[in-house]
Amino acid sequence: MIERLELRRLIEKALRRSRIVGLIGPRQSGKTTLAHAFLSPDSPSYFDLEDPVSLQRLAEPKTELSSLKGLVVIDEVQRTPELFPVLRVLADRKPLPARFLILGSASPELLRQSSESLAGRLEIIEISGFSLAEVGAASLQKHWIRGGFPLSFLADSDADSAAWRKQFVQTFLERDLPGFGFRISPATMFRFWKMLAHYHGQTWNAAEIGSAMGADAKSVRHYLDILTSLFMIRQLQPWHENLGKRQVKAPKIYFRDSGIFHHVLGANSEADVLSHPKSGASWEGYAIEQAIQHYQPDEAYFWAVHSGAELDLLLFKNGKRLGIECKRQDAPKLTPSMKTAFEDLKLDSLTVLYPGTQSYTLATDIRVQPIASLAE
Numbered sequence: 001m002i003e004r005l006e007l008r009r010l011i012e013k014a015l016r017r018s019r020i021v022g023l024i025g026p027r028q029s030g031k032t033t034l035a036h037a038f039l040s041p042d043s044p045s046y047f048d049l050e051d052p053v054s055l056q057r058l059a060e061p062k063t064e065l066s067s068l069k070g071l072v073v074i075d076e077v078q079r080t081p082e083l084f085p086v087l088r089v090l091a092d093r094k095p096l097p098a099r100f101l102i103l104g105s106a107s108p109e110l111l112r113q114s115s116e117s118l119a120g121r122l123e124i125i126e127i128s129g130f131s132l133a134e135v136g137a138a139s140l141q142k143h144w145i146r147g148g149f150p151l152s153f154l155a156d157s158d159a160d161s162a163a164w165r166k167q168f169v170q171t172f173l174e175r176d177l178p179g180f181g182f183r184i185s186p187a188t189m190f191r192f193w194k195m196l197a198h199y200h201g202q203t204w205n206a207a208e209i210g211s212a213m214g215a216d217a218k219s220v221r222h223y224l225d226i227l228t229s230l231f232m233i234r235q236l237q238p239w240h241e242n243l244g245k246r247q248v249k250a251p252k253i254y255f256r257d258s259g260i261f262h263h264v265l266g267a268n269s270e271a272d273v274l275s276h277p278k279s280g281a282s283w284e285g286y287a288i289e290q291a292i293q294h295y296q297p298d299e300a301y302f303w304a305v306h307s308g309a310e311l312d313l314l315l316f317k318n319g320k321r322l323g324i325e326c327k328r329q330d331a332p333k334l335t336p337s338m339k340t341a342f343e344d345l346k347l348d349s350l351t352v353l354y355p356g357t358q359s360y361t362l363a364t365d366i367r368v369q370p371i372a373s374l375a376e
Helices: 005-017 031-036 052-057 061-066 083-091 112-117 137-146 158-179 186-197 206-213 217-229 258-265 270-275 279-295 336-344 371-375
Strands: 020-024 046-048 070-075 098-104 122-126 233-236 252-255 299-304 310-317 320-326 349-354 360-363 366-370
Touching: 005 020, 005 031, 005 098, 005 122, 020 031, 031 070, 031 098, 046 052, 061 083, 083 098, 083 112, 137 158, 137 258, 137 270, 137 279, 137 371, 158 186, 158 258, 186 206, 186 217, 186 252, 186 258, 206 217, 217 233, 233 299, 252 258, 252 279, 258 279, 270 279, 279 310, 279 320, 279 371, 310 336, 320 336, 336 349, 336 360, 349 371, 366 371
Parallel strands: 020 098, 020 122, 046 070, 070 098, 320 349, 349 366
Antiparallel strands: 233 252, 299 310, 310 320, 360 366
8 A cells, every 4th residue: 555645735735725625537536535535435435436326325416415523525526527517506605614625537638628617716735646756766667567546556466456557448448438429449549659658758740640540630639629528638728938949839749657568568677668769768758747737837748849959848937937747768868959958948947867876966957867866
């Protein structure tokens, strides 16, 4: 059992200041376990909308919920979007007898009803699987290979972890997608997902993928947006600086969980991953995801110009510009691309993450740092 103390503190603070807190993240990422730390699943104030009993109890939602006091938890809230207007009414009561913790497996953009009905009342906390900080630096290699989904990371063996990820992907395609109202055949979506694996760490090209699949660009864009809204894919958007240079305008595509990425690649063991042609891209994507989780930026982008200079990650945090480069090298050196990015983007600092163990300085405000330091 891994205690997610920082997440629990974030939820506690949010519940003190907000009437409704939304804990949003992919299925099986640990949302329900976190909710159980605040309220027992046996409590009359706990509702799991995958449970027929809870659904029956909420047949008349305003009547059922209005009498409850303290904390009320509603799990898998996206399955009953008609609850959102009721929650708005209940959250506006004065004095306020209850606060609501709602759990969802879809992004706020997909849960459009929540943003419309609960504007100004809902505070969102987005979670993923275990972060490197949660599992510890000693588990870095295992975390990269298996990913952060709790049951994958905590499996007794690599074979058990691979079997769990296989079952997760199958359930996602055959049950979760239809449950969200997406009418796409599992075979088509898995084929798209496998093709997308070869674009991991690269800029998106809808026409190229559409041509390979025999589909139009609009269809493959729709598929990409579905996987993004369900937290499987991160579309890292490009940052545009006023430089008079031709800058890349398409997003970069990353699998958000390295373990799922390895499963889709068919690399089910550490040896498979290390020998795979996409091993370097996998490590880069893993480092980017861990950096975002570590820094918790206000905004995150990548930057690239057609002349060749680029920056893996541009983070805006508390008014500062932080640059992140991810290098799977023994001893990264200062490159012309780093100097260009530092100067053109007016960075406050540039950190180069690598798999080594020593920190060292490359130039003023440009420093190499072990990725394991993100566990501190």
